[in-house]
Amino acid sequence: MNTIQDLFSGFMSFLRGMKITGANLGRDKTTVLYPYEKADVAPRYRGLFVLPFNEANGRLNCTGCTLCIQACPTNVITLTKLGAGKHGGIQDFQMDLGRCMFCNLCVEACPFEAIEMTTQFELASTDRNVCVFPLTSLAQGGAAAAEKNYNTISTALAAEAAEKAAKAAAAGESGGHGAAHAPKEGA
Amino acid sequence: MTSGILRSRRPIRAAEVGLGISITVAIIAIASAIPHLPWQLLKPLTSFVARYPLLNALANAAMVANFVALQCLGFIWLERKFAGWMQARVGPMHVGWKGLLQTVADAVKLLLKEDIVPTDADKPLFALAPYLVFVPSLLTFMVLPFTSAWVGYDLPLGALFVLSISTTSILGVFAAGWGSNNKYSLLGGVRAIAQLLSYDVPLILVMLSVVMLSGTMSLTGIVTQQEKLWNIAAHPLLMIPAFLIFLICTLAEVNRAPFDLPEAESELVSGFHTEYSGMRFAFFFLAEFANNFFSAGLAVTLFFGGWLGAGLPAAVWFTLKTLCVIFLMMWIRWTLPRLRIDQMMSFCWKVLVPASMALICAAAIAGVSH
């Protein structure tokens, strides 16, 4: 008798389960047909990097202070400085996203909001070299922005140098040496 | 409930709801059109073929094989869609309309794949096994009565033929398990033998009880016996348990969950066909689905009056009923977890066999009292 009872309760448990799976036939589906439809990504999503371009100043925010390099746990970032001091900037900025963990530490470390993350997540590639993003693709506005950034900073640096030279010339005869040195720095 | 931050879920679209209905309608339409096709145009050909028995047999065999392959294509698609819907997915969507051609694409892919034979495999056995599995399942279709006229060969001993032929596929399964030289395959093969042999016993007993009530072993005979009332309605006390036992046994025979132990994915990787790829794998797959269709068809023949039914053409009735049984099997498959081998065996020998024995006795009594 026990066996029959056991069998019956087992059978009923199957029926209960089948009721649920059956009910799910008519429920909403969760699938997002990915390449054709894309799910929205949360605004905070940590995707591809961007170096914001400051329209007002005509240059990127980045001053080349290397704090992000120090913050990065996996040595993703390499950069070439352009100038120093008040008009310091970057000539090149390269991120090897093949190493990146998208941990957000560089973004937090940056005091100038010069590096940010976008919600762009489709970064897979079959080639490691494709994972290396140069400044031209990281800068907001692409190669044109990188070029503008370079022009703005180098003109500013040249102006600064010229100003310095003029000041030196006005101050006395000893300024000649400094004026000859300044443009070299800017190059 | 809605909330801004959670993504909205994909609602079922009207087109998708209509999908199942339209497919069913299409099947009915095609099946009803078949008798009205201009068959007489083929008269010269058929009469020519009919003159040569060998040619006739070949033509029939080709038709059955084609039918099996084609129904598998549709069946696999249906199963995928059904499983997908049940699991809150949408199933295949990309190849063809709503993924209708997905199976065709998969078949083409399997055809083009490299044919891999493991280094130390028993090569003849390994090569032979898929056909040893596929041929019996093809053969069983020979006696399955789609309508009174659509029977490959109406054997007077149809039920016996079905039982004996379907059991031989064990040979192929074990050949695959043994020939692959893979421990998972071997374990799968051993499990398959134990399972198929044990579950054959209650299956035979249940079929016998139906045969005893009908007084004939011919499958068409069994159907025509049900002209007045389907078996399941004529002797409900006897036939409902019989149908349940039959269903359980066929689930075990076609290696479907909860009895998919020979190919238990989470334990044995893929069981006896772990090492198979390409076309050989396709044959295992084809055999599984052909078996499934056949088992459902057999259940319909034995318990639900085969092609009998009012209003629609006989073939349509048969297909509809078979589809219903197939859906039931799919439903069970996608709901239940897998049994363990000792539970499976003890369930068979301690529950199913005594129950089917009791059924036989009851059928004998019922047969006498008629």
Next chain:
Amino acid sequence: MVNTATTEQRHTVEVNLGPQHPSTHGVLRLLVELDGEIIVSCRPVIGYLHRGLEKMFEKRSYKQTIPFTDRMDYCASLNGNLAICQAIERLGGLQAPERAQYIRVLLCELNRIASHLVFLATYATDIGATTVFLYAFREREKCLDLMECMTGARLTYNYVRPGGIPQDLPDGFENGLNCFLDDLLKALEENDRLLTGNRIFRGRLEGVGVVSPEMAAAYGASGPVARGSGLNYDVRKTAPYEVYDRLEFDVPVYHTGDCMARYLVRIEEMRQSARIIRQCLKDMPAGEIMCKMPKIFKPPIGQAFSRTESPRGELSFYMVSDGTPNPARVHGRTPSFVHLGMLPAMLPGVKIADVIAILGSLDTVLGEVDR
């Protein structure tokens, strides 16, 4: 069931379950000796995922170690973040603001739900109930959406910082969270009918892989494995951290010690986590989320130990500082590693199908085992 092991020669087969196997949950290799379907002996072989994380910690600054803990227990990476941040905070004598502590607890519990849902999904698939996998992942997806809104990532959150958390809750988070919890409780109730009550499922789990309380204690088991064996041991209760002492929740304990008990503990824990999250939402004070931190963080010479309750058990970090910006030594005590050590004692005598059931019930994450 009883393995009649004698000294006479047996014909056994050695089978490698893994490292590539559908149900080893990662790259675990189980060298199993089989006598027919019955296990004679088992040897877990680990190390396929070894990345030398402890050495990597030593070469990086304190803050830089956090993203690496994401890669340990990737199903519940927030607990890893929290564990290492607690160790760092103790070294540096930092104290996270109260709001940050509440948010940490909230997210850890949310992560616990996500992790247990992965367990439910994979475990059901191991047992053969494929459909439950997708039902559990449907709920987990909502959970991950919430985590994504909060932290910006779906799996490797890197969200806790020494001294607080980097970002506050986003708009609409509370509403979404409440919706999710409602859905979750409904789904759990449905799961009880679909899976927990299923006769086959119970038959596969009950009485399988029994761990006695003595054995659990001897092996140092923690988390659901210990609680499934009748040990009432939960770090959240025995050594409360963050704001757990202010929250009300039960610790489910089952005494049978089999796979079913461990399964039930996890299912019940999800309900308790939902309870904790609702309390957090209610009690959370407004205020700062980050304490004042020096520009370059150099804790004084010393050592610190943190204990947290991760979904898998007790996750601890031991940290030594030599006064430089980098830790001198870090060691992680990971529960999965401990639990995996129990396998050779649990497996002999069971059927091969039970191996999968037992392994799944321990819920190991190989990223945590190999580190």
